[in-house]
Amino acid sequence: MTGTLLSIQGLTKAYPGVVANDTVSFDIQEGEVHALLGENGAGKSTLVKMIYGLVKPDTGRMVWKGQEFAPPEPRAARASGVAMVFQHFSLFDALNVAENVALGMENPPQMRDLASRIREVSENYGLPLDPYRTVGDLSAGERQRVEIIRCLLQDPKLLIMDEPTSVLTPQEVDILFKTLRKLQSEGTAILYISHKLEEIRALCDHATILRLGKNVGTCTPAETTARDMAEMMVGDTLQTPTRTAAEGGEVILDVSGLSLMPSNPFGTPLKNIHFTVRAGEILGLGGVAGNGQDELLAALSGEALTPSDAVKVKGNAIGHLGPNQRRDIGVLAAPEERLGHAAAPNMSLVENALLTGAARKNLTSNGFVNWKDTTSFAEDIIKAFDVRTPGSDRAARSLSGGNLQKFVIGREVMQNPEVLVVNQPTWGVDAAAAASIRQSLLDLAAKGAAIICISQDLDELMEISDRFGALNEGRLSAIRPAAGLTIDEIGLMMGGAHDMEVSHA
Amino acid sequence: MIVLEKRPQPSRAWSLMTPVVAVVITMIAGGLLFAALGKNPAEAIGTIFWEPLFGEYAFFYRPQLLVKGAPLVLIAIGLSLGFRAGIWNIGAEGQYIVGAICGAGAGLAFYPMESVFIFPLMVLAGALGGWCWAMIPALLKVKFGTNEILVSLMLVYVAEQLLASVSLGLLKNPQGFGFPGSRNLQSYESAFNAELIEGSGMHWGVVAAFIAVILSYVLLNKHILGFNIRLTGEAPRAARFGGVNPTRLILFCLGMSGMLAGLAGMFEASGPAGQISIDFNVGYGFTAIIVAFLGRLHPVGILLAGLLMALTYIGGEIAQSNLGLPAAAIQVFQGMLLFFLLALDLLTNFRIRFAAKGAA
Numbered sequence: 001m002t003g004t005l006l007s008i009q010g011l012t013k014a015y016p017g018v019v020a021n022d023t024v025s026f027d028i029q030e031g032e033v034h035a036l037l038g039e040n041g042a043g044k045s046t047l048v049k050m051i052y053g054l055v056k057p058d059t060g061r062m063v064w065k066g067q068e069f070a071p072p073e074p075r076a077a078r079a080s081g082v083a084m085v086f087q088h089f090s091l092f093d094a095l096n097v098a099e100n101v102a103l104g105m106e107n108p109p110q111m112r113d114l115a116s117r118i119r120e121v122s123e124n125y126g127l128p129l130d131p132y133r134t135v136g137d138l139s140a141g142e143r144q145r146v147e148i149i150r151c152l153l154q155d156p157k158l159l160i161m162d163e164p165t166s167v168l169t170p171q172e173v174d175i176l177f178k179t180l181r182k183l184q185s186e187g188t189a190i191l192y193i194s195h196k197l198e199e200i201r202a203l204c205d206h207a208t209i210l211r212l213g214k215n216v217g218t219c220t221p222a223e224t225t226a227r228d229m230a231e232m233m234v235g236d237t238l239q240t241p242t243r244t245a246a247e248g249g250e251v252i253l254d255v256s257g258l259s260l261m262p263s264n265p266f267g268t269p270l271k272n273i274h275f276t277v278r279a280g281e282i283l284g285l286g287g288v289a290g291n292g293q294d295e296l297l298a299a300l301s302g303e304a305l306t307p308s309d310a311v312k313v314k315g316n317a318i319g320h321l322g323p324n325q326r327r328d329i330g331v332l333a334a335p336e337e338r339l340g341h342a343a344a345p346n347m348s349l350v351e352n353a354l355l356t357g358a359a360r361k362n363l364t365s366n367g368f369v370n371w372k373d374t375t376s377f378a379e380d381i382i383k384a385f386d387v388r389t390p391g392s393d394r395a396a397r398s399l400s401g402g403n404l405q406k407f408v409i410g411r412e413v414m415q416n417p418e419v420l421v422v423n424q425p426t427w428g429v430d431a432a433a434a435a436s437i438r439q440s441l442l443d444l445a446a447k448g449a450a451i452i453c454i455s456q457d458l459d460e461l462m463e464i465s466d467r468f469g470a471l472n473e474g475r476l477s478a479i480r481p482a483a484g485l486t487i488d489e490i491g492l493m494m495g496g497a498h499d500m501e502v503s504h505a
Numbered sequence: 506m507i508v509l510e511k512r513p514q515p516s517r518a519w520s521l522m523t524p525v526v527a528v529v530i531t532m533i534a535g536g537l538l539f540a541a542l543g544k545n546p547a548e549a550i551g552t553i554f555w556e557p558l559f560g561e562y563a564f565f566y567r568p569q570l571l572v573k574g575a576p577l578v579l580i581a582i583g584l585s586l587g588f589r590a591g592i593w594n595i596g597a598e599g600q601y602i603v604g605a606i607c608g609a610g611a612g613l614a615f616y617p618m619e620s621v622f623i624f625p626l627m628v629l630a631g632a633l634g635g636w637c638w639a640m641i642p643a644l645l646k647v648k649f650g651t652n653e654i655l656v657s658l659m660l661v662y663v664a665e666q667l668l669a670s671v672s673l674g675l676l677k678n679p680q681g682f683g684f685p686g687s688r689n690l691q692s693y694e695s696a697f698n699a700e701l702i703e704g705s706g707m708h709w710g711v712v713a714a715f716i717a718v719i720l721s722y723v724l725l726n727k728h729i730l731g732f733n734i735r736l737t738g739e740a741p742r743a744a745r746f747g748g749v750n751p752t753r754l755i756l757f758c759l760g761m762s763g764m765l766a767g768l769a770g771m772f773e774a775s776g777p778a779g780q781i782s783i784d785f786n787v788g789y790g791f792t793a794i795i796v797a798f799l800g801r802l803h804p805v806g807i808l809l810a811g812l813l814m815a816l817t818y819i820g821g822e823i824a825q826s827n828l829g830l831p832a833a834a835i836q837v838f839q840g841m842l843l844f845f846l847l848a849l850d851l852l853t854n855f856r857i858r859f860a861a862k863g864a865a
Contacts, residue, residue: 303745324748335746344740346515354732355747364729371727398513 005030005158005189006051006069011060013046020046022213023060028158033180033190035200035221038210039233039402039430044193047210048160051191052084053077075106081157085147085164093136093266100135101150121152125179136266140167140289148179159183160191165199166427166456167289170491177203195233195431196459197226211235234432249279252450253300253331253419254312258319260299268292268474270299275469275479277419277450282441284465284482285454287494292474293423293454294336300421300452301333302326313419327359330418334408336427336454338401342408345397349389352396353378353411360415377414385410386436402433409437413444420444423454438464458490470494509855520853524799524806527846528813534845535838544828552827553820553838566823568706570815572777575711576601576769578811580793582717583762585802589725590737592758596642596657597766598790599664600635604767605774606671607634609687609781612696613676616688623695627771628709635767636760638664643759647752653759665786672783686782690775698776710772714811717765722804734758766790795843814839 010023021043028034038044049055051062053071062069064080071077074084091100098115102108109117115131122129127145135143144167151159161180165173180190180203194200200207201221209217209232217232253276260270270292277283287293298304300311301323308317313331326332335341343352354374358364363374378392385406389399396404409425425441426434442464445451454471455461461468462482469479470493477493532554536546557566580597587594594600608631615623642656669685671677676687690696701707725731737744737754745751769789774781796814800806821835 301746302748322748322750323746327748333746337742340740341742341746344736344743346739347736351732351736354729355736355743358729359748367729368727369729369732395514 003030003065004028004063005065007063008047008051009061009063011047011050011057011062013043013050013055013057019213021050021057021210024210024213024215025060026208026215026218028189028191029206030157030189031184031187032205033184033192033203035204035207036191036193036210037195037197037200037207037229037233039195039432042210042233042430043213044210045162046213048084048162048191048193051077051158052082052160078154081155082160083151083154083156083158084160085144085151085162087162087164087166089143089147091135091143091146094134096132096134097129097138097146098131100146101131101153104150105153117153118149122149125149125152125182126175127179139291141169141172144168144176152183156188158189158191160193162193163195164192165194165196169288169494170458170487172288173199197221197229200229201226209233230431234430249448250314251276252279252314253277253452254315255300256310256312258296258299258306258310260295260304260306262295263298263304268295270295271474273474273476275476277452279448279450280445281467282445282451282453282465283479284461284468285452285471285476286456286458286461286468286490287454287471289456291471293471295474296471297333297335297421297423297454300331300419301335302331324359327356327415330360330416331421332356332360332412332415332417332419333421334412334423334425336423338404338408339397343396343404346395349382349387349392349394349396349399349407350375350378352407353381353392356411357415381407381410381414384414385440402429405429406433406437409440413440416447417444417449419450419452421452421454424456425453426455426457426460434460458487468493508858509851510858511855512853515853516856520801523849523852524801524810524846527799527842527849530845530849531838531842534841538834538837538841539830542830542834544830549824549828549830552824553817553835555820556823556827557816557819560823564704566819568700568704569819570812571706571711572708572815573818574811574815575708575714576773576789577793577796577814578714578808579710579717579769579772580762580766580790581796581800581807581811582714582721582804583765584793585797585800585804585807586721586724586734587758587762588738588797589802590734590754590758591741592755593654594639594642594657594759594762595654595794596639596659596661596664596790597762597793598786598788599657599661600638600763600766601770601773601790602661602664602668602786603638603770604631604635604763605770605778605785606668606676606781607631607767608771609690609696609774610671610676612690612693612775613687615695616693619695621695624698624709624775627696627775628768631767631771631774632764633767635770636764638767639759639763640756643756646759647755653755657759661790668781668785669783672781672785676781678780687780689779691779696775698772708772708776710769710776713768713772714808718804718808725804730757766793792839795839798843799846817842 004027006028009025011021012023013021024047036044046055050057053074053076098111098118101118102114108114118129118131127148129142129145129149135146144164164176168176184190192204204221207219207221208215211233219229256274258270258273262269268291275283299306302321303323306319308320311319313329318326339345354363354369357377361377363370375392382389382392387407388403412420425437441451441453453461453465465482467479468482468485470477472494532550536550539549540546557563580601584594584597608627611630612623612627638660641660642653645651645656646653672685678686678688698708725735733744733749733754736747737749778785792814796807796810800810817839824830825832
């Protein structure tokens with residue numbers, strides 16, 4: 001069990017304008033859990049795509065069990081024993097679990113045989129899953145199980161997992177770790193990509209740290225502090241956001257009895273949600289993805305209309321107002337999905353600044369757009385939020401996730417909102433950018449805005465929120481002061497592990 | 506091996522180049538087609554593209570360019586607004602017919618009275634007719650979620666039946682010796698959409714087309730409504746987030762394209778065609794779809810594309826009569842143009858890289 005499974009030697013991959021990987025070398029031993037750590041844009045994804053045969057390296061080579069390894073396509077990589085669980089699931093909501101698994105197979109067996117195989121493997125690894133359930137009805141954690149089981153059916157030698165815990169509750173994370181340790185004990189190597197340092201310390205044997213495409217160091221996570229790893233990742237001392245506890249002024253936002261049917265068949269209905277947010281306060285709302293986060297944001301931003309009394313701002317009912325009317329009275333939002341929802345991918349940053357800034361920044365007169373003011377608004381955002389881009393005329397999709405997110409958050413913050421609703425403000429954003437985004441939310445609250453931060457990153461919520469609540473199947477838990485909450489209490493607020501216990505088969 | 510690589514930023518150069526390259530490739534492929542039909546390809550291509558502009562009878566053909574181009578541009582401008590927002594009005598032909606019927610009908614209702622108000626009234630009636638016809642798919646879409654592509658397309662056939670009915674009934678010329686078709690508006694001064702400058706082909710429809718190009722350019726680039734149209738086409742969810750009301754946008758885009766198609770029909774009926782008859786419509790409403798895409802849904806592009814398309818129409822007719830090319834060959838030729846354009850569109854957002862197979 002101690003041989004080198006995969007040796008990566010001097011892999012380099014350059015894209016126009018950026019070197020994604022620069023002579024990266026490291027070894028993965030058989031049966032070890034190897035962490036790949038790095039900020040967004042550090043080149044983790046490119047590296048694993050090369051291992052999985054999705055991208056070809058420019059130079060360098062890989063050696064798989066002593067043999068030259070250069071998979072021309074994922075099928076070849078799978079045949080060698082590499083399996084990968086992507087961060088974004090590739091599942092069809094309308095099909096059941098077994099059908100989804102069959103779609104990913106080269107020669108799918110009879111559906112009945114496959115279903116019993118799925119049941120067998122899933123119970124064997126402590127991830128119980130009914131092969132006949134429709135994927136659209138599954139929680140995010142269960143969907144991830146489908147992806148994992150899809151991989152396990154191939155009997156992999158190396159399992160690559162890309163940020164697997166971002167969609168899980170703490171209890172679900174425990175279950176996943178048990179599964180991974182069991183796999184490890186059977187000799188499967190795991191390449192584990194994450195930026196959650198505590199997890200890596202708990203799970204991984206070795207860690208390779210990438211920064212700007214280069215391998216900047218290795219460490220044994222159990223013997224290294226999270227802070228040291230973070231600083232290796234960022235290459236700098238990390239600025240932790242500073243929170244000055246606010247007393248909380250008058251109630252700005254008052255949501256009472258908010259119920260909402262989702263606009264799409266796989267959405268989550270909101271059920272009788274009550275909460276208030278005071279001036280200068282940050283309310284953190286946790287919960288596993290798909291428990292009503294998108295719907296709540298839509299109901300607050302005005303994309304979904306509700307009975308007018310359900311949402312009140314400073315005592316005025318606004319539930320019936322559309323997005324721009326709400327912007328006029330200072331209610332702004334930043335949705336989770338950057339490309340296609342918060343920003344139009346093919347449009348320039350200037351045009352994207354107009355997208356939400358038109359009403360509040362007086363960028364139009366008689367309907368005619370003042371492009372000069374719009375451009376300077378966009379450039380103000382770029383400057384104030386350190387958005388790295390060659391110019392404001394660039395298409396939104398050409399920016400990295402972190403830079404676009406800074407732009408999206410900056411666009412709302414710069415409009416001096418009275419109420420700001422953000423969903424996953426630092427999702428897929430590197431540590432330095434995440435810290436600056438969080439700091440900007442704290443600064444905004446200090447100026448007296450009421451902020452609702454919906455997030456699946458519990459560390460983030462604990463860091464910035466004054467009070468905490470959790471969404472579970474469209475219901476909101478009781479809201480409690482964030483200080484002093486334990487992880488167990490939070491897990492219970494989030495609805496436990498969604499009835500997903502480890503099976504003891 | 507050929508690899509497609511997504512560009513980080515859409516290429517400006519290619520979005521301008523593709524129509525030109527598409528025309529060149531169409532000429533080559535068309536030349537091969539004509540050669541296969543036993544014609545001299547150079548002569549055929551020359552006849553189509555050269556003869557109408559610089560040939561012996563160019564004085565006759567050049568005005569035709571405006572006459573044929575104007576309705577195409579006018580309709581395509583309207584369609585491009587909806588196409589940009591992902592609203593697909595395929596039934597401009599029907600709106601064109603109904604606009605023509607309403608416009609001509611409004612004029613004929615006053616026959617033989619002479620007044621300067623009659624022609625403006627006809628313009629309004631034509632616009633209103635096209636608008637109403639387009640409102641049918643628009644309202645059905647916003648009320649019941651029907652597919653505007655199917656509804657607008659099917660309404661073309663309803664409009665054609667309507668055209669036949671009025672040609673034989675309501676608008677039939679009482680002094681027409683029983684022939685189907687209305688009175689000739691060319692001989693009814695108050696209703697005649699005459700050439701503004703003798704022999705130039707310039708009639709009010711051409712003026713309207715130029716105005717439409719300018720207004721549409723201003724709308725799309727300077728006005729928030731145009732921005733919302735583009736935004737909705739690019740990212741519908743972002744548009745919703747940006748406060749765009751999809752219902753209003755659908756009504757506006759379909760209404761506007763119907764109105765412009767109706768205007769085109771009215772100007773045609775009162776000018777070059779002169780009357781409402783069973784075979785009044787010749788497919789401008791469908792060809793305008795090609796024109797809209799050939800012009801990259803951009804107002805100036807559409808203007809150029811409309812003229813190019815008119816050129817292939819006129820040149821095609823010359824080639825038919827002079828070289829004996831079948832009409833179908835000309836239609837294939839026009840179809841190729843759209844085909845190559847859409848195929849080359851890929852290059853705007855992707856780059857092609859030639860990599861040796863198996864190379865790292």
